[in-house]
Amino acid sequence: MGSIRFDKVDKVFGPVSGGVKALDDINLEIADKEFVAIVGPSGCGKTTCLRMVAGFEPPSAGIVSVNGKTVTSPGPDRAVVFQQFALFPWKTVRENIELGLRNKNLPRAERDGLVAGALRLMNLESHAGAFPHQLSGGMQQRVAIARAYVLDPEVLLMDEPFGALDAQTRVVMQEELVRLARVNPRTVLFITHAVEEAVYLADRVAIMTRRPGRIKEVLDIRSVRAAENWDRHERIEDVMDLESFVHLRTQIWKSLREEKGPHGA
Amino acid sequence: MIGRRAWVGLGSVAAMLLLWFGLTTATGLISPGRFPSPADFWLSLNQIASRGYAGAALAAHALQSVKLVVLGFLVAIATGVPLGLWMGWDRRAEAAINPVFLIIRPIPPLAWIPLAILGDGAKIMVIWFAAFVPSVINAFAGVRNIDRPIIEAAQMLGTPRWRMVTEIIAPAAAPMIFTGLRLSLQASWTTLVAAELVGALAGIGFVLNMAQQDIYPGMILVGMVTVGVLGWATTSVLGLAERRALAWNVAGRD
Amino acid sequence: MQATPLRLREKCAWGALGLLGFIGLWTALSAFGIVPRQFLPSPLDVLARFVHLLTTPFAGATLPQHLASSFQRYAYGVLLAAFIGVPLGLLMGWFRWLDDVVTPLFDGLRFIAPIAWVPFAALWFGVGIGGPILIIFAGAFPPCLINAYRGARFVEPRLIEAARMLGTGHLRMILEILLPAATPSIVSGLRVAAGLGWQSLVGAELIVAAAGVGFMMVQAQANVATPTVMAGMVAIGLVGMAIDVMLRQGEAWLRRRRGLPA
Numbered sequence: 001m002g003s004i005r006f007d008k009v010d011k012v013f014g015p016v017s018g019g020v021k022a023l024d025d026i027n028l029e030i031a032d033k034e035f036v037a038i039v040g041p042s043g044c045g046k047t048t049c050l051r052m053v054a055g056f057e058p059p060s061a062g063i064v065s066v067n068g069k070t071v072t073s074p075g076p077d078r079a080v081v082f083q084q085f086a087l088f089p090w091k092t093v094r095e096n097i098e099l100g101l102r103n104k105n106l107p108r109a110e111r112d113g114l115v116a117g118a119l120r121l122m123n124l125e126s127h128a129g130a131f132p133h134q135l136s137g138g139m140q141q142r143v144a145i146a147r148a149y150v151l152d153p154e155v156l157l158m159d160e161p162f163g164a165l166d167a168q169t170r171v172v173m174q175e176e177l178v179r180l181a182r183v184n185p186r187t188v189l190f191i192t193h194a195v196e197e198a199v200y201l202a203d204r205v206a207i208m209t210r211r212p213g214r215i216k217e218v219l220d221i222r223s224v225r226a227a228e229n230w231d232r233h234e235r236i237e238d239v240m241d242l243e244s245f246v247h248l249r250t251q252i253w254k255s256l257r258e259e260k261g262p263h264g265a
Numbered sequence: 266m267i268g269r270r271a272w273v274g275l276g277s278v279a280a281m282l283l284l285w286f287g288l289t290t291a292t293g294l295i296s297p298g299r300f301p302s303p304a305d306f307w308l309s310l311n312q313i314a315s316r317g318y319a320g321a322a323l324a325a326h327a328l329q330s331v332k333l334v335v336l337g338f339l340v341a342i343a344t345g346v347p348l349g350l351w352m353g354w355d356r357r358a359e360a361a362i363n364p365v366f367l368i369i370r371p372i373p374p375l376a377w378i379p380l381a382i383l384g385d386g387a388k389i390m391v392i393w394f395a396a397f398v399p400s401v402i403n404a405f406a407g408v409r410n411i412d413r414p415i416i417e418a419a420q421m422l423g424t425p426r427w428r429m430v431t432e433i434i435a436p437a438a439a440p441m442i443f444t445g446l447r448l449s450l451q452a453s454w455t456t457l458v459a460a461e462l463v464g465a466l467a468g469i470g471f472v473l474n475m476a477q478q479d480i481y482p483g484m485i486l487v488g489m490v491t492v493g494v495l496g497w498a499t500t501s502v503l504g505l506a507e508r509r510a511l512a513w514n515v516a517g518r519d
Numbered sequence: 520m521q522a523t524p525l526r527l528r529e530k531c532a533w534g535a536l537g538l539l540g541f542i543g544l545w546t547a548l549s550a551f552g553i554v555p556r557q558f559l560p561s562p563l564d565v566l567a568r569f570v571h572l573l574t575t576p577f578a579g580a581t582l583p584q585h586l587a588s589s590f591q592r593y594a595y596g597v598l599l600a601a602f603i604g605v606p607l608g609l610l611m612g613w614f615r616w617l618d619d620v621v622t623p624l625f626d627g628l629r630f631i632a633p634i635a636w637v638p639f640a641a642l643w644f645g646v647g648i649g650g651p652i653l654i655i656f657a658g659a660f661p662p663c664l665i666n667a668y669r670g671a672r673f674v675e676p677r678l679i680e681a682a683r684m685l686g687t688g689h690l691r692m693i694l695e696i697l698l699p700a701a702t703p704s705i706v707s708g709l710r711v712a713a714g715l716g717w718q719s720l721v722g723a724e725l726i727v728a729a730a731g732v733g734f735m736m737v738q739a740q741a742n743v744a745t746p747t748v749m750a751g752m753v754a755i756g757l758v759g760m761a762i763d764v765m766l767r768q769g770e771a772w773l774r775r776r777r778g779l780p781a
Binding site: 054055056073074075076078079080082084086087088089090091099100102103104131133147151 | 412414415417418419420421422423424425428432433436437439513514
Binding site: 277281356357362368369462477 | 537541637
């Protein structure tokens with residue numbers, strides 16, 4: 001249903017010859033309702049991968065498809081949570097969340113119900129009438145997530161969504177995301193350079209190389225999580241204390257370190 | 266709200282007025298044939314306000330001018346802003362329309378003045394030519410300056426064409442659009458006064474024309490001041506609209 | 520909005536299409552008498568007249584000579600407006616007290632349409648060069664000032680704060696922070712000022728000049744030689760376009776350097 005597939009995907013920016021090759025032969029399959037995180041050094045092209053699934057950039061070679069259909073344009077079936085929030089400053093919180101539903105031509109009653117649910121889910125009820133600039137970063141990101149979630153999309157694309165948040169808010173958001181994912185799972189492609197975040201949230205973690213980006217390896221987290229029963233711990237710090245968690249995290253760090261240049265760049 | 270700022274402003278104006286009085290009446294450095302003294306100005310103002318000049322009283326002339334400006338302005342922005350938005354959004358439209366636009370644009374609407382003599386409708390058309398351009402340019406720039414993520418978010422949400430324009434592009438481009446509206450209003454006034462200078466039988470421009478022919482500096486100044494006041498009044502109305510429309514905008518160092 | 524600019528070929532193709540459509544419409548309007556011939560001669564008439572005027576004098580000089588004369592006045596007026604308006608705008612954007620002093624005066628004068636200065640210009644300068652320059656200045660000055668002011672005033676506050684934290688003095692703040700940050704706005708203002716200046720020029724020349732394209736057009740109007748009037752308009756349009764194209768190239772180059780979208 002919500003499967004994603006990268007098939008021999010290349011991406012070159014600029015003129016065809018002499019341009020910058022951002023992605024080289026990306027092959028990745030994400031199953032329906034799977035949560036996959038992509039980690040990698042800055043500039044490795046991980047955001048570009050997400051943007052191709054979103055439909056904002058076409059691949060230079062190869063095929064990016066969702067549910068077997070090649071991606072051609074953006075749409076609410078692949079909801080995006082942007083790093084810089086991208087909220088509409090002239091719309092209130094409620095209006096921001098509501099827009100996608102209005103575009104689907106849902107009747108008023110249904111819309112109001114869904115929006116109310118999203119506001120409750122994201123703890124935004126008391127701020128429904130506020131404008132984005134009146135909210136903190138964490139709250140703005142909540143609005144961005146609510147806006148995406150309320151569409152009940154098959155695929156959720158999150159581009160370093162917590163990057164602009166402070167550490168405490170970040171932790172809270174990560175826990176919330178896990179809660180949502182367990183309750184109402186859907187396919188998620190999550191871009192981050194925070195390794196711990198990736199290991200905590202994802203079913204699988206794909207590691208990318210330096211530019212031109214390639215998928216270096218893909219680690220399976222889910223089996224470890226199930227075997228070690230991470231879910232018995234509610235708090236993030238307890239999970240991150242587990243030996244199995246630390247082992248995976250370190251494995252990824254080592255792999256990423258190899259990607260750094262001789263001067264640690 | 267009479268703060269420090271207002272006092273400084275009043276001080277500036279007062280200093281200017283003193284300078285005016287000083288240079289004309291007190292020292293005679295500027296002769297009355299070149300620039301009126303405060304007294305000359307006052308006399309002229311009285312004349313036109315009560316007895317009338319060039320065929321009517323000040324109020325009637327002013328009303329005539331304002332009427333034409335407002336009509337011309339509205340027609341200009343109703344056509345210019347959508348065109349600018351379209352050109353900003355659709356690069357093919359830009360490529361097609363730009364050359365024609367660039368050629369038409371610098372052609373002075375005043376060259377159509379002979380037609381303007383034909384009556385009010387023609388004057389409105391001439392105003393339209395002039396005021397149209399700044400609206401297009403600024404609406405165009407407003408669209409081009411929109412943050413990419415905003416557009417992408419709206420696309421991702423499946424926003425259809427019409428809604429994209431009215432709820433996303435127009436508000437996002439609104440600050441620059443309003444800059445364009447201000448300029449359009451200025452252009453409207455300029456064109457109107459020019460048209461009335463050359464081919465009218467009423468209006469402030471006509472007053473200026475008559476005053477120039479009569480070599481009546483006091484009345485020239487009255488005409489100019491009236492143009493200024495009316496311009497200010499109309500611009501303030503626009504400013505009110507802008508403040509309401511951009512209430513969400515958090516710009517500025519305040 | 521479409522992210523990628525069109526290739527030059529595509530741009531030219533669409534541009535040519537637009538121009539052809541426009542000329543077609545014009546020819547139709549004139550040929551079928553929808554607009555009387557007196558007011559709208561056919562494109563061919565205008566073109567013929569235009570070529571004729573390139574070498575044959577009318578109202579005292581050939582078309583290129585009139586253009587040169589006009590352009591000179593125009594350049595003086597616009598450059599004067601830019602050299603005074605832009606620095607003043609930047610300073611007003613930074614020094615609040617200067618803003619408080621100048622703005623009331625500027626606001627008072629600003630609403631007087633530049634053309635309203637014509638009677639005084641005629642009185643003071645006769646048909647000398649000062650008249651048109653005054654009027655062009657009056658027209659081109661506000662956009663230069665306002666755009667520079669707004670550009671400086673609305674610089675991202677974080678940038679100002681960062682600069683202050685780094686101990687930046689006033690002069691450096693204006694030259695190295697405000698000016699670069701305000702440059703897109705300033706350039707946009709210059710484009711508008713250039714356009715307004717060119718328009719004001721003709722308005723001015725219609726009444727207070729003894730040479731120049733505007734003057735030529737007035738003489739032609741008086742003789743109901745409409746093709747000449749329109750040839751003048753075409754000439755003005757072409758020069759105006761050239762000016763605008765150059766400014767747009769400059770603006771685009773600047774935006775590319777800054778990493779802003781084209």
